[in-house]
Amino acid sequence: xxxxxxxxxxxxxxxxxxxxxxxxxxxxxxxxxxxxxxxxxxxxxxxxxxxxxxxxxxxxxxxxxxxxxxxxxxxxxxxxxxxxxxxxxxxxxxxxxxxxxxxxxxxxxxxxxxxxxxxxxxxxxxxxxxxxxxxxxxxxxxxxxxxxxxxxxxxxxxxxxxxxxxxxxxxxxxxxxxxxxxxxxxxxxxxxxxxxxxxxxxxxxxxxxxxxxxxxxxxxxxxxxxxxxxxxxxxxxxxxxxxxxxxxxxxxxxxxxxxxxxxxxxxxxxxxxxxxxxxxxxxxxxxxxxxxxxxxxxxxxxxxxxxxxxxxxxxxxxxxxxxxxxxxxxxxxxxxxxxxxxxxxxxxxxxxxxxxxxxxxxxxxxxxxxxxxxxxxxxxxxxxxxxxxxxxxxxxxxxxxxxxxxxxxxxxxxxxxxxxxxxxxxxxxxxxxxxxxxxxxxxxxxxxxxxxxxxxxxxxxxxxxxxxxxxxxxxxxxxxxxxxxxxxxxxxxxxxxxxxxxxxxxxxxxxxxxxxxxxxxxxxxxxxxxxx
Numbered sequence: 001x002x003x004x005x006x007x008x009x010x011x012x013x014x015x016x017x018x019x020x021x022x023x024x025x026x027x028x029x030x031x032x033x034x035x036x037x038x039x040x041x042x043x044x045x046x047x048x049x050x051x052x053x054x055x056x057x058x059x060x061x062x063x064x065x066x067x068x069x070x071x072x073x074x075x076x077x078x079x080x081x082x083x084x085x086x087x088x089x090x091x092x093x094x095x096x097x098x099x100x101x102x103x104x105x106x107x108x109x110x111x112x113x114x115x116x117x118x119x120x121x122x123x124x125x126x127x128x129x130x131x132x133x134x135x136x137x138x139x140x141x142x143x144x145x146x147x148x149x150x151x152x153x154x155x156x157x158x159x160x161x162x163x164x165x166x167x168x169x170x171x172x173x174x175x176x177x178x179x180x181x182x183x184x185x186x187x188x189x190x191x192x193x194x195x196x197x198x199x200x201x202x203x204x205x206x207x208x209x210x211x212x213x214x215x216x217x218x219x220x221x222x223x224x225x226x227x228x229x230x231x232x233x234x235x236x237x238x239x240x241x242x243x244x245x246x247x248x249x250x251x252x253x254x255x256x257x258x259x260x261x262x263x264x265x266x267x268x269x270x271x272x273x274x275x276x277x278x279x280x281x282x283x284x285x286x287x288x289x290x291x292x293x294x295x296x297x298x299x300x301x302x303x304x305x306x307x308x309x310x311x312x313x314x315x316x317x318x319x320x321x322x323x324x325x326x327x328x329x330x331x332x333x334x335x336x337x338x339x340x341x342x343x344x345x346x347x348x349x350x351x352x353x354x355x356x357x358x359x360x361x362x363x364x365x366x367x368x369x370x371x372x373x374x375x376x377x378x379x380x381x382x383x384x385x386x387x388x389x390x391x392x393x394x395x396x397x398x399x400x401x402x403x404x405x406x407x408x409x410x411x412x413x414x415x416x417x418x419x420x421x422x423x424x425x426x427x428x429x430x431x432x433x434x435x436x437x438x439x440x441x442x443x444x445x446x447x448x449x450x451x452x453x454x455x456x457x458x459x460x461x462x463x464x465x466x467x468x469x470x471x472x473x474x475x476x477x478x479x480x481x482x483x484x485x486x487x488x489x490x491x492x493x494x495x496x497x498x499x500x501x502x503x504x505x506x507x508x509x510x511x512x513x514x515x516x517x518x519x520x521x522x523x524x525x526x527x528x529x530x531x532x
Contacts, residue, residue: 022048029079033072047073051080055089059245092246095131095173108138108180109226111154116381117401119143124251126226127175128244135224136176139163144378153376160382162256169254252408257386260370261379265386268357269334271364276353277331282388283321283354284396284403285345287314288338291400310399310421315346317420320427321395322350326416334360334391336384336402357384397421398430460488460509464496473509481514 022030033054034044047054054077062070074089081087107130111119119142130137141154157163157179167177257265272280295310312320314337321327333349335356348354355363357372357380372380381402388394388406395418396403407417407430422428460473473488475481485506492498 026076026079026083029072029076033069033076047076048080051077051084052086054080056092056245059092063245092244094246095175095250096134105135105222105224106138106178107133107135107224107226109140111140111143114143115402116160116378116385117405119378120252120255120405121401124248127170127177127251127254128247129226130177131173131175133224136178137170139166139177139179141180142378144376155376155378158258160258160261160378162258162262165256166254173250173254249408249412252405252412257382260368261382261386263367264370264372265383265390267366268360268364268383268387269390272332272334272355272360275332275363279329279331280391281327281330281333281349281352282391282394282406283318283333283335283349284384284388284394284400284406285314285317285335285337286311286397286400286403287317287345295399310397312397312421317395317397318346318349318354320420320425321418324395324418324427326393326418326429327352327395330393334387336388357387360387393418395420395427462492462497462501464494464500473513475513475517481510481517484513485509 030044030048034047047057054073058070058073058077061067061073077084077089078087107126109122109126111122114122123140126140127137139157142157142160143152144155145152157166163179167179170177256262269280292311327333327349330349330352333352333354335345335354337345337356345356346354361372372383385402385406389409393416394403394406394410396406398404398407398419398421403417403419410417411430417430418427419430420427473484475484479487488509489498489501489506
């Protein structure tokens with residue numbers, strides 16, 4: 001099973017199964033583009049299955065100073081012209097200048113139940129859709145859970161981000177935007193008149209803006225509402241940096257924290273330096289229970305051991321980071337870690353204090369009475385990321401989108417980001433901005449087509465009365481949608497969560513699985529030049 005840049009399986013079964021050996025000029029170009037060792041061969045297999053990413057890979061390599069590697073990557077893309085149907089390099093798309101629409105057409109979506117970093121990618125995807133459709137983007141209310149992790153709520157966009165700055169930055173890119181609170185009454189009225197169009201936006205790793213233009217561009221309604229299926233990750237749609245090396249960094253720059261979060265993050269970072277010394281590090285540990293459940297499920301689904309790749313124990317992660325030269329001279333380390341973990345976080349790194357959000361708050365003199373621990377989860381995650389952005393070096397797990405966003409932030413500013421789940425059970429510098437899920441261009445090990453492989457995988461969020469978690473449902477070709485859901489629920493080892501799934505939820509899962517199967521069948525039947 002081939003994984004996307006976030007460590008999650010891609011959807012198309014034909015892409016997950018075909019293997020190829022190149023000969024002649026094609027084979028020579030492939031050998032020159034990738035080193036002859038295990039990681040290099042895995043990377044070569046990955047890109048031969050997604051050859052359209054080779055020019056983007058070259059662009060990122062060139063920006064990072066790897067000129068020869070960049071030229072070799074472009075040469076391989078051109079050598080595969082008979083295969084891909086593309087015989088010349090195309091310029092990367094930038095934003096299309098967007099005139100203020102005189103008829104005020106809008107595109108909107110509801111923030112899915114994802115965490116902070118995945119929501120940012122959802123929003124970035126919608127910015128690209130708004131630009132290609134030449135519609136005004138409605139800034140959504142942001143989904144979150146309450147302070148105890150169970151009560152669901154929606155927040156104003158400006159509670160987490162600087163709304164005016166976000167809108168102004170998009171405007172400079174040619175994208176108009178407006179807060180949902182401004183358009184809400186008009187959209188409700190349009191909905192009552194049955195004058196609001198809805199279009200499904202199921203994640204698909206192989207579609208781009210032309211797909212959205214074809215699917216949604218014919219809509220003439222004032223409001224177009226894009227529906228994200230529950231429990232899915234939109235970053236598999238368009239937002240691998242090797243597909244978007246020009247536009248995605250520009251969208252990332254639009255996210256600036258609200259005053260409340262920005263001020264508190266500055267105070268905490270300044271206090272840490274005042275108390276312990278000027279060199280501040282940040283360690284993002286992904287050791288929560290829901291992450292371990294997801295890592296184990298993903299390991300089973302992909303037949304890739306989850307230990308040391310998706311999941312690294314907290315103490316082991318700290319030891320690896322402590323051994324890396326980038327952390328050799330730090331004076332204090334800010335520890336960003338969720339509350340849902342059974343093991344207490346470590347207290348030091350090579351004798352250097354490890355202080356989490358609570359520790360540092362108790363030691364600081366603050367300008368306001370805001371208590372993040374009594375606030376919602378999204379605000380706490382935003383504060384953690386904002387403090388980490390102010391550090392001098394950061395470490396984390398490359399399969400976490402939270403760390404991927406931090407890696408990109410650091411990469412753009414020339415600061416070191418360290419992955420503690422690098423191959424060889426060690427920590428290593430992230431050299432690609434964190435976009436591939438690997439600091440070495442490949443940790444993905446494709447399976448041979450002889451294995452019984454899943455058609456696709458669906459991350460599913462489930463909750464009992466007192467806790468929530470994420471599992472990965474694998475859908476196989478021999479199983480019906482009903483059989484897939486039944487097998488998935490039978491494998492959940494948490495009785496309380498499994499028993500909390502009612503008939504309506506089962507029906508929703510079955511409907512979603514069947515819809516995904518139907519859509520994939522349609523796409524596989526469509527002509528594909530690369531499959532010739």
